[in-house]
Amino acid sequence: MTKPASTTKKPRKQHTPEFRQEALKLAERIGGGGAAAARELNLYESQLHNWRSKQQNQLSSSEREQEMSAEIARLKRQLAERDEELAILQNGRDILREAPEMKYVFIEKHQAEFNIKAMCRVLQ
Template identity: 95%
Template sequence: MTKPASTTKKPRKQHTPEFRQEALKLAERIGVAAAARELNLYESQLYNWRSKQQNQLSSSEREQEMSAEIARLKRQLAERDEELAILQKAATYFAKRLKLSMSSSKNIRLSSISKPCAVYFRLPVAAGTSGISVVIR
């Protein structure tokens, strides 16, 4: 004979996160089977809780690793910005010196007409990087 199907379902028991933590600690101490018997739980519940807890820990570890990587990249970017600023200042300085030496060696005086004109210097750089253009007025 078949058993008549029940139309009402048993309500599921909701366990608090604190209870789950304590149950997992107990399972760690005395074993999953013993803890399940003592707490009137199924072993599978404890295994599921443990796997969910491990997944949460691993995701928080990933977040920590990513935040450390972001911090490292920000420091690296700040260093590159500082290096670029130094290079731009040096390029400006040397371009001005070059302009002065060119004008003094040829005894060329800049007239009021040529002063607004810009002199462009393109500094040689390694292949694959962008050069720095300096404008002197």
């Protein structure tokens, strides 16, 4: 027995990424959920929907990476500030109990080593 010819599978058509991008742009211009663009391009509407979903997932993952990079940079700056504050406190632990004039002398003496704003904030 041989299989009927109608049950054989058609080879799937592979679309280039450029074609997919252009198809999505066309679907946005035409509107209507992509049905008209799909008909015009001889595609299934579900193909456009899947391509759009994949594109949004890729964008959202790159946005997440950017957010994570920004968060890492912010945390590194915050850690550096805390390290500097700790070093100021270690060097000036005796100055905290002294008169303001002594704090000014300490700030002047260590201005090359530490940020002046940070010293003023820590020694308040």
